[in-house]
Amino acid sequence: MDPVPGKSGISRKSFVNWLLGTSLGATLAAALYPVFRFVIPPEVAEAPVNRVLAAKLSELPLNAGKVFRFGSKPGIVVRTATGEVRAFSAVCTHLNCTVQYRPDFQHVWCACHNGHYDLQGKNLSGPPPRPLEVYKVDIAGDDVYVTKGA
Amino acid sequence: MRLLDTLWKALDERLELAPLVEFATHKEVPQHRHSWAYYFGGLTLFFFAVQVATGILLLLYYRPTAEAAFESVQFIVTRVPFGWLVRSVHSWSANLMILAAFVHMFSVYLLGSYAKPRELTWWSGFLLLGLAMGFGFSGYLLPWNELSFFATRIGTDMTSKVPLAGPWLLTFLRGGEEVTGATLTRFFGFHVAVLPMLSAGLLGLHLGLIQRQGMHVPGHLAEEARTRKPLRFLPNFVLREGVVWLFGLAVLAALAAFFPWELGNKADPFASAPAGIKPEWYFLFMFEALKLIPATVLGIEGELIGLGAFAVGGLVWFLVPVLDRASAHGRRSRLFLALGWGVLAYLVSFTVLSFLGAFQ
Amino acid sequence: MTPRRPGPACHPGNRGPRSTNDPRAAVVRLGTLAIVAVALGAAVAAAGPLAASVVGPPGKSAADRCTACHRELDEARLQAPALAVGNDTHHAQGVTCAGCHGGDPTSDEPEVAMDPKKGFLGKLEPTQVPAMCGSCHSDASFMLRYAPNIPTDQLAQYRTSKHGQALAKGDVKVAVCSSCHGAHGVLPPSDARSPVYPSRIVETCGACHGDATLMARYGIKGDELAEYKKSVHYAALTQKNDLSAPTCNDCHGSHGATPPGISSVSNVCGTCHLTQRERFDESPHKEAFAAIEQPACEACHSNHAVLSPSDAWIGVGQGQVCGSCHAAGDAGAAAAESVAAALARMHERLVAAEARVKKAERAGMLMEEAQVKLEEAHQGVVLAQVEIHSVDPARVETQAKEVLAAAGVADGLAAAAEGEIRFRRTGLFVSLAVIALAMVALILKIRRMERA
Structure with a gap:
């Protein structure tokens, strides 16, 4: 589909790679951020008992x-x-x-x-x-x- | 990059990993008009991984006693940062995992993939689904709320109908005569130790078999698969599966954030059962069918007949690779195909009708 | 604890007349004589003193021949009392049938046992009953031995009651002791099976007072029972099983049953509803009501059908209580209007805040602080409703301000929770976008790779 292979092809390839890396990294961060927050207990460090x-x-x-x-x-x-x-x-x-x-x-x-x-x-x-x-x-x-x- | 290469070389030198990569790159996934079905096993695996991760996180705060269980879950969803998300994801992912597993199972069945030589894969898969439902049943009780308490009471009560072993089974499951804190402790043990251990073993077997035997191509699609270029497992199929997983993650996040799993009210063993007690949706087909059977049929307790029928049905389903003799020779049996569609129609219709309130 | 006198009387086997220097025996004898004198006049001579065989020592069940014989009788009318005494508290305490009916309980011979010469009275006439029961129950020193914790003024009270006064005039239709407590098988009022147990009193009084035709003879409407059953008091008694909730006798008295007079109504209600009474007593209504001989609480709350009060009652319009004295345009109407407005404002804000907090709670937010504030607001509403009785709009307004403040804080907390929910949604949209982007990138990557 690419009419002019070569330079634009290379830049598109590197763009795709950059996009993939960034977005997967961001997805990972979006998944891990709550986890890191979750493992640190809140101020009231215990589930209320009786x-x-x-x-x-x-x-x-x-x-x-x-x-x-x-x-x-x-x-x-x-x-x-x-x-x-x-x-x-x-x-x-x-x-x-x-x-x-x-x-x-x-x-x-x-x-x-x-x-x-x-x-x-x-x-x-x-x-x-x-x-x-x-x-x-x-x-x-x-x-x-x-x-x-x- | 150089660091990674060095690491890889060091590992490969010691563990001879190159043949495994070689195997994965040479492994091919056939292409035909039903090759979409190959993605559902992987999707189930993804949800299972989410369950393991979120389950471990919940373990950090959960307390498996009748006095503190509800409060600790409440604590998780209200006070722990993102606790609402983790708990909601765990609940939703459990349901999506079972849904994906059902889709996976029916696609395998209807494409006849259980046939020899893949009996072991079918059987390990069947047991894995059973374990998944066991996870669901035991996990449902853990928040110790009204609904889960009474659903567990009804669910465990059914086991008492089993001839001979019934009373023993009931006591084994409940840890006593009644559903109490003892039941909670034991369900917790099943949920976080027994079932995961069994699942890990079976899952290893299941995946190993698939890698060893490769994907099954149904006989009537063999021609099509021959003409189309197969996908290389690594990286082509894996990347496609990645897209599916990302989609699964998106659905999960959306459900968890828009429909946070409710906690309900704390279980009160002495209160009367609230109206509309229902088990999890994947038990509804059984629950509603048992309600339809008359109290006694030919002098035998109706519920016993129903449970017997489900046991026989389950056994037939389990033994289908053996019973369907034609399948071993690459032929499709019309009878077993009809059975598959029939069971699917029954499951879907009963579950949907139950949600629509048709059995009230 | 009052030290008990050693009981000299009732030695087993002592069937003869008791020594006259025993004061208790003398009283009992006098009491017995008195009853019989009232009842039978001439038959007095036949009545003997109460013997040990008639009333045994406390704590020991009565043994008599009467029940043995009557139990075997075919005629239900004669058999029933013998069967019923099994549960009877008197029988259990040693009072034989002869304790009330006279005669000789030790004899197997009907002629001897029921010999009028031995004081046998047979079935007691209603007019005989109060004095008969009172012969023991009014005797403080006698009762001390059997049931030291129960009062001994029942007969005295009964004589002051409407029932007692009518009986004295010869009306035998009125309630006597046995009408409420039963005759055979009498249980202590603390026993839930007793007809005078709090939750059963309504039906017991209602046996007569629910009969409009019978009541018409006394100029009583007869709808009191039906009215009472509409009341909050009846609901508390029967639905919440709150035995302290007032039933007939709590306002009218038990033995001295009589309607409370106009001036005493607020005293009766005020025994439980102290604060409201206090406010009422401080209000200009107190003197105004007294001047026109209007009962206090009853004027707005009714007497038997005390309904759950509603803020909608306040005003001079149709179905509103102030309108019975005040008319639009006067100072009372203006005060009512401003009180009603304050209450309405309070409710509106509180309901809105509650709904908002509930909604946030359902969405999984922690609303503990807001719940505390809502509790506080509810308490403020209750206090404001107490202040209504002072009929001072300023006092209601002061309370209303506190309610509005508390509800406002709860509302603010709910708003903050809603903000948090919005923030979560935004976060979700961002991550969904990120995931979608990753999917697109992956698809692009696959397409590139496969084209190559």
């Missing part, structure tokens, strides 16, 4: 509570007036509001409809129909770990 570092003991005074995150759901860790550390789901069993610790009542309280829970997570009064889910608490040095479903 355990989370909820609070520092030193940041949790007596008769106080702290809301932490369990994935996208809130949990609450409570340090009672006597120094015990307990943790519950912070999702109110009535309409899913986030509960809080009320130092004046010395128990857990939901602001939405004035629901009260005791320090075992049991619903005391107000509309909540069920107790809060109780989580397991492990204290390692200053770290308060909370485990779900244990």
